[in-house]
Each structure stands twice: as C-alpha cells, then as structure tokens.
Amino acid sequence: MGHMASVVGNGVVSNGQASTKIRSYAPATGELIGEAPNTSAEEVRLAVQRAHRAQEAWGALPAEERGARILRFRDAIVDRSDEIVDLLVRECGKPRHEALLHEVMVVADLATHFARVAPKVLAPREIPLHLMKHRKSTVHHVPRGVVAVISPWNYPFQLPLRDAIMALVAGNAVVLKPSEVTPLIALKAKEIWDGAGLPEDLFQVVTGYGATGAALIDSGIQFLVFTGGVATGKRVAAACGERLIPCVMELGGKAPLIACADAELEKTARAIVFGGFSNAGQVCISVERVYAHRDIHDRLLDRVVELTRELRQGDPSQEFVDVGAIIFPHQIEIAEKHIADAVSKGAELRIGGERGPGPGQFFAPTVLANCNHTMTVMKDEIFGPIVPFMRVSTEEEAVRLANESHLGLNAYVYSADREHGRRLAERIEAGSVLVNDVLNNGATSDAPFGGIKQSGFGRAMGDDALREMCATKHISVDRIPMGEKDPLQFPYTEKSYAWFKKGLRLMFGGGSLAKRIGDLF
Numbered sequence: 001m002g003h004m005a006s007v008v009g010n011g012v013v014s015n016g017q018a019s020t021k022i023r024s025y026a027p028a029t030g031e032l033i034g035e036a037p038n039t040s041a042e043e044v045r046l047a048v049q050r051a052h053r054a055q056e057a058w059g060a061l062p063a064e065e066r067g068a069r070i071l072r073f074r075d076a077i078v079d080r081s082d083e084i085v086d087l088l089v090r091e092c093g094k095p096r097h098e099a100l101l102h103e104v105m106v107v108a109d110l111a112t113h114f115a116r117v118a119p120k121v122l123a124p125r126e127i128p129l130h131l132m133k134h135r136k137s138t139v140h141h142v143p144r145g146v147v148a149v150i151s152p153w154n155y156p157f158q159l160p161l162r163d164a165i166m167a168l169v170a171g172n173a174v175v176l177k178p179s180e181v182t183p184l185i186a187l188k189a190k191e192i193w194d195g196a197g198l199p200e201d202l203f204q205v206v207t208g209y210g211a212t213g214a215a216l217i218d219s220g221i222q223f224l225v226f227t228g229g230v231a232t233g234k235r236v237a238a239a240c241g242e243r244l245i246p247c248v249m250e251l252g253g254k255a256p257l258i259a260c261a262d263a264e265l266e267k268t269a270r271a272i273v274f275g276g277f278s279n280a281g282q283v284c285i286s287v288e289r290v291y292a293h294r295d296i297h298d299r300l301l302d303r304v305v306e307l308t309r310e311l312r313q314g315d316p317s318q319e320f321v322d323v324g325a326i327i328f329p330h331q332i333e334i335a336e337k338h339i340a341d342a343v344s345k346g347a348e349l350r351i352g353g354e355r356g357p358g359p360g361q362f363f364a365p366t367v368l369a370n371c372n373h374t375m376t377v378m379k380d381e382i383f384g385p386i387v388p389f390m391r392v393s394t395e396e397e398a399v400r401l402a403n404e405s406h407l408g409l410n411a412y413v414y415s416a417d418r419e420h421g422r423r424l425a426e427r428i429e430a431g432s433v434l435v436n437d438v439l440n441n442g443a444t445s446d447a448p449f450g451g452i453k454q455s456g457f458g459r460a461m462g463d464d465a466l467r468e469m470c471a472t473k474h475i476s477v478d479r480i481p482m483g484e485k486d487p488l489q490f491p492y493t494e495k496s497y498a499w500f501k502k503g504l505r506l507m508f509g510g511g512s513l514a515k516r517i518g519d520l521f
C-alpha cells in the first residue's frame with residue numbers, strides 16, 4: 001500500500017500539519033507525481049482582488065462574446081485532451097474511459113451548451129405588472145462579481161470546471177480551490193486556460209488545504225459553489241452565513257436503487273455494477289444501496305456477483321481496466337469499517353471485501369447480501385466500491401426505506417413499466433430520480449443537479465443554476481407620465497384615504513365586479 005503508512009491521502013501529511021507545498025501521489029502506484037503551492041490567506045486575498053479587477057471588463061461583454069471565448073477554452077481542452085486524460089489517470093488512478101467520458105467530454109459538452117444558451121437564458125425579461133400598469137419592469141441577470149469554487153477529489157476536472165464555466169459564461173471571475181488530494185489537474189486546467197489566451201486573472205486556481213478554502217470564503221467573494229462532504233459543507237455554509245455570502249452546497253449522497261419485481265434482470269444487474277463501481281464507487285451519485293423485490297432478489301444478486309467477478313481492476317496507466325484505484329486512502333478504511341459492521345450484524349460478503357495488492361491503493365469491488373438498516377453500510381455514505389443488497393417484500397417497503405435517509409441526492413428505479421417507474425420516482429425524496437438508468441444525470445448539463453435534505457441546496461447545471469450565478473436585478477421605468485404630484489406620495493389627506501379605501505373594496509372586495517361598483521356609490 002505504498003505511501004499509506006506515512007501519508008494519509010495525497011499530500012495530507014500524517015501529523016496534520018500544513019506544509020508549504022502540497023504533494024500529489026499516484027494512487028495506483030504510490031509514486032510522488034508532483035507538488036503544488038499551499039496558498040496562504042494573503043495570497044488568496046490578492047488573487048480575489050485581481051479577479052475583481054479582471055471581472056469588470058469581462059462582465060461588461062455581451063453574453064455571446066463571453067460564450068465565444070469560453071468556446072476557445074473548450075477547443076483548447078479538446079486539443080489537449082490526451083494530456084488531461086493522462087494526468088487524470090495518474091493523479092486519480094481512474095480508467096482512461098472514465099477520464100475521457102466523465103471528465104473531459106462532460107466539460108466540453110457543458111461549455112458548448114452554456115455558451116449557446118447563455119444569451120437567451122440571461123437576457124433581460126419584461127414582467128407585465130398586473131397592478132402598476134403605468135410602470136415597465138424588467139428583470140436583469142447581472143454578474144455577481146467573483147465566484148469561488150471549492151471542489152473535491154473524485155471528479156477533479158469535471159466538477160470544478162462545470163461550476164467555473166457556468167460562472168464565467170454568466171460574467172463572473174472565478175477563483176478555484178481544488179482538493180488538496182488532486183491539485184495537479186486543476187493547475188493543468190489553469191495552464192490550458194492561459195494557453196488559450198484568455199484573461200489570466202479571470203480564472204485563477206489557489207491550491208491548498210481546507211485553510212486555503214476558508215481563506216477564500218473570507219476574501220471578499222460574492223458567491224460560492226461548494227462540492228464536498230456533509231461535515232465540511234456545514235462548516236462552509238456557516239462561514240458563508242456569517243458573511244451573508246450566497247452559496248450552492250453539493251454534498252454527499254446515498255443513492256438507493258429500487259429493483260421492482262418486473263425489472264429487466266440483465267439490464268438492472270449491469271446498471272448496479274456500473275453504478276456501484278464506476279470511479280471505484282467514489283461518486284456522490286453511486287448506487288449505494290439496492291432494495292430488490294423478493295421476486296427478483298436472488299437472481300439479481302447472483303447476476304451482480306457474476307458481473308462483478310468479471311471486472312478487471314488495476315493500474316489504468318498500464319492497461320485498459322474497468323475499475324481503478326481508490327483516490328483518497330482514507331476511503332479504504334471507511335469501506336472496511338462498513339463491511340466489518342455489516343458482517344457483524346448478519347450481512348453476507350458475496351464477493352470482494354479486501355484490499356488489492358500494493359503498492360497502489362486498491363479495494364476489490366464488493367457485494368454484500370442480507371443487509372438492513374441497522375448497518376452503517378445502508379445509512380451512511382460509503383464513497384467506495386461496495387454495493388449492499390436488501391430484500392424487500394413490497395414496493396411500499398422499498399420506497400419507505402429509500403426515504404429513510406438524511407441524504408437525498410440521487411435515486412434509481414428499475415421497472416419494465418416506465419409509467420409505473422415514473423410514479424414511484426415521484427414518491428422518492430431526492431434531487432434527481434432516474435428510471436431505468438444510473439449516473440447519467442451527472443452529464444445532463446441542461447437539467448438541474450443537486451440534493452435535498454443534508455445532500456445540500458441550490459443546483460448545479462440547468463438554466464436556473466446559470467441564472468443563480470447572477471444577481472437578479474429589477475429595473476422599473478415610468479411608462480405613463482403621472483404629473484408632478486403622485487397621488488401615492490405625500491400629503492396624506494382624509495379625502496385621499498377615502499379614495500384608497502374605495503379602491504381596496506373595488507379591487508379586492510368579495511362578490512362580482514358589478515356588485516363592488518354598486519357598493520361604492
């Protein structure tokens with residue numbers, strides 16, 4: 001297990017002390033692959049100041065123009081995709097397909113989509129006022145200023161660039177604090193941005209530990225998009241609350257998958273294996289618990305175990321594998337604790353359950369049967385390659401158990417009857433529910449993505465999220481000249497009061513309009 005004894009996680013020194021540099025290790029080999037600055041609070045403050053200055057000109061550009069420049073960034077990303085994939089494979093130990101499809105491709109698509117729709121989504125809209133007809137109101141979406149993005153290590157290219165690109169298209173500057181576990185890929189994104197000739201201070205990256213993130217929140221930012229764990233999210237939201245900084249919180253998940261009695265066996269089994277073990281289970285929307293109807297449970301479980309046995313795991317820089325390494329070694333201990341707790345309470349370990357051979361950080365894809373809600377594996381986020389199964393007698397029971405969670409990010413329903421699946425989806429407490437598919441809403445840039453309950457608030461992606469990157473501004477202009485003396489202003493007289501009282505009855509009193517007019521005289 002290579003560096004695990006002395007280092008708990010890429011760059012996190014075991015005594016917890018911050019160093020002046022962050023070290024990044026390859027999870028699949030344990031090799032040191034590079035260093036990044038541990039940015040100080042003062043450096044962060046200066047970065048935010050520079051971002052503010054750069055934002056002024058950028059925010060004044062028409063959305064079409066900003067979109068055109070973002071497409072230059074996208075073109076550079078596509079041109080340099082091999083470099084990005086190679087680094088993602090090394091720094092995260094993730095399979096090449098996942099680096100290409102789930103990171104680079106998603107970003108290229110999202111940039112294209114928002115560059116195209118931003119002019120329309122952010123265009124000023126007139127509101128036809130129902131009462132104050134003498135005035136013309138328009139809603140404008142104006143850039144907030146500097147948007148901070150604080151991100152985790154599991155999708156270290158896709159997640160921060162998703163938020164950064166949306167913030168930039170909307171006219172903001174961005175300062176990104178990537179995870180201390182994966183700083184190099186964020187610096188690569190910055191290098192590509194600069195290489196595309198885009199304004200250097202408009203998109204900046206400040207690498208560092210949590211303290212650098214905390215400093216960023218305290219440096220005069222106007223908005224924050226935070227993606228990370230629930231515990232950190234609470235601290236970060238509190239820091240934003242103290243400063244009244246609006247924020248989006250994208251936190252943990254515990255996605256249930258309900259397999260109905262009529263679910264197609266092979267399709268459902270393959271989806272569970274993919275949804276549970278893609279990115280070695282380090283996905284906020286991973287399949288984290290399966291509720292299988294008793295009519296399908298045994299066949300489904302057997303097939304999932306068979307398919308899991310076929311998975312190839314190893315160093316993705318050496319060969320095409322299905323499952324790569326565990327990016328952050330602490331996740332291996334979490335996985336082991338979940339398994340020990342479940343087995344001690346009667347779960348059956350059907351496959352996996354052990355660490356892979358060193359020197360890299362590997363954990364075998366694991367399937368647990370006979371699970372129930374007394375076990376942590378069914379209640380707390382796993383964020384590793386474990387799929388626990390629970391047999392249910394009815395769909396009612398499955399829905400009740402799916403909703404028995406403090407988290408509510410994603411959920412999945414498998415049923416041959418799509419309409420039935422959709423009706424079940426309506427009853428599940430989650431930000432997104434997919435019927436007969438898994439994970440794909442991480443890549444649908446036009447649909448809202450985010451959680452309820454402790455999975456967070458606010459949305460990444462979708463038109464509303466793009467507007468949320470802006471402050472809403474109402475401009476009201478007089479349409480009809482009202483003369484010098486506005487009856488709504490001073491002086492207050494007995495006569496004007498009587499008129500307004502009649503007006504109240506006329507407009508809002510009960511009965512027909514004819515009756516209300518009659519009552520006035």
Ligand code: NAD
Nearest residue numbers: 151152153178179209210213214228229232250251252284
């Ligand atoms: P984490 O919460 O440990 O760290 C996230 C980021 O916050 C890191 O950059 C970290 O340095 C920073 N940070 C830590 N303390 C801070 C502080 N006091 N102030 C400001 N920033 C601080 O999360 P992680 O371990 O990197 O990521 C895993 C978690 O992320 C999982 O719980 C997963 O579910 C969640 N996640 C959620 C989504 C989503 O969209 N909802 C997506 C991916 C991951």
